[in-house]
Amino acid sequence: MQSSHESNWRKTYKEANLFDRYITLHHISSLLEKQPKKFNLKQIGTSVLNRPIHSLTIGNGDKKILMWSQMHGNESTTTKAIFDVLNFLKEASTASETILKHCTLCIIPMLNPDGAQAYTRVNANEIDLNRDAQTLSQPESVVLKTIYDAFQPDFCFNLHGQRTMYSAGNKDKSSIISFLTPSEDEERSVTPNREKSMEIIVRMNEMLQKRIPNHVGRYDDGFNINCVGDTFQSLGTPTVLFEAGHFPDDYQRETTRELIFYAIMEAIQYIATTHIKGTATEAYFQIPENEKQHYDIILKNVQTDKNETFDIGVMYKEVLKNGKIHFEPYIEDKKMLKKSFAHKIIDFQEATSEKYIFQSFSLENELVQYLRKFNKIDN
Template sequence: MDFTAITEVNKEQYLFGRYITNKHIEPLLEKLNADFEVSVIGKSVLEKPIYAVKVGTGSKRIYMWSQMHGNESTTTKALFDFFNFLSSDNETAIGFKKTFTFLCIPILNPDGAEAYTRINANEIDLNRDSVDLSQPESQLLRSTFEEFKPDFCFNLHDQRSIFAAGNTKNPATVSFLAPSYNEARAVNDVRQSAINVIASMNEVLQKYIPNQIGRFDDSFNLNCIGDMFQSLGVPTILFEAGHYPNDYEREVTRKMIFISYLAALISISKNDILINKTTDYFNIPQNKSIFYDFIYKNVKIILDGFEKSITFAAHYNEILLDGKVVFKATIRQTEGLEGNFGHTTYDFENQLFENQKDKMPKIDSEANFIIGINNKIVNGLLKK
């Protein structure tokens, strides 16, 4: 299968960037063809509709939900690319609809999506509410799970740009997890199925983003929805859309997530889930939080008459402004950066910070400064 061509043909052009809300998806839901059943299955804390999309007639049931965290929208964009694919006359798409029945919740947390926050309107992380079920969105996700009775669950998220694929300079552009179902992190038949599908996705993705796939930590936490559904006997896979170089809008990553959906479903439809791929899965490097968006190396400072060379780092803050997400670079670390990497790294070869004595970078200040005479940093980047 030519995955690259399929991603280009089926990309939903109406969805772009990081800010995706009900307002953005509603016109697309209205345009879905008769193969798709679109419904409002519940309401958020602030009474916003929570939509579900059902498609397919097959016996294998796939439950997918995105934007449980409102500011994690890449997998939602990829879902609508997937809907476009299922609307097409592609033979694989037609086969999927005969093999599977999909139930997809594109935005589980519409209040958080509109506010561009991880949490819901009651300031609860829905992915820590699977035991208490204190929130209407959590209750809806669970009741739909019990009614639909899925054979697989796809738990769709974004991860921050801090993650590397192991202790490497390679960003974890996509990460996966077959959640644990008990404290011992044992592998039973249920978790084994999830493991095998992840290994198959990794095999495909290595052709497109080699050495940029990570594996999430599998510490058991029953409050997390993936751990809960795994413990209830349904193979559950965590998808994490991460950073690709210079892709802060996550448009390249969205393609990799869409390819992941296709690779997973091909694996399930071919019963690759019966092949033990535990070794392949655990050979995927575990995510390490060792990246900053910017690292500034070998910067001279002079304090109290003493001169030394430092390295410091900055991260982007994602801020919702006038209906758009803007990236504001802020200084985050001024020491202890051995073993860390920057998505953008500058080496200033011992030039003086702000070209003045008794000046040094301050934590939580904006990343706007001068190094030496001519090196002007504006919002984290060296201005040319």
């Protein structure tokens, strides 16, 4: 049976003013200003280009959760989901009242507003903020660490997005959502902090398996102290990495956004109502590890004018043009792709209506023209 927040998401909690992939400070500023005063909106710093960075502090509970989104500017799905969560928390209900009674949430909706504006992973100084946790060379990194030190969270949610190439294990199941409890040391020791994170992840996975069975993945837990999650975990805070991935035909990540909303709500409610002991280690490691097995498109049995036959693995590059993200295809691999998967497969041997001979000397240009002609891409 669906809980109330699951059954009512689209008509009640989805923030209609946020959609598609391009989400910038301009898109969220008016929404931040409309939040209730009890959500305690503050400007906590500025970016390299002097754009404001905000936080919202919500609730009065002893269990403190710090979460931040768009550390990578081109990973916007979790930002949309955060505003859906805010809509849920604004509504008077037994669930929201329980959360606000037992938890205090500190939410940074957009840590990297410059990267969001440019639709890049890095900030305006071309630094990956998720590799700056030790050096703290960037103003955005300092903002996050300052909030971490002042808030002293009991749990951290590190909210990200992942590319379409990931599969949940070595099978034809895209990794729609992935999780990780980062390591604290080179040995990847299963520490009490990690065990608590694992318990939360297992709880979310159990819920998601009912909606997207076999589409949840687990990231490799190789240790890198320069990453924010590894640093915060090593400082004693159970940390959960969320990765919003690809739902079939959902390149705008609207369905994934809904699933991330469910996952965040499941985690917050579990923390609010449960004494987390860290008893789900085995179940955590049963979640299949992410593998890079998917192409956006595989063109199978392609024939050129020189009677060469091979498969073409196609990926999309996300390109910002006139305030909209366009998905431009490029050739990732050209070989016989016997063990790879794709979100769309076009077999030129089987589909007679798709017969097409490519000129080998201009394969890439013709590929783009073909895909556009047959509406295989959406721009």
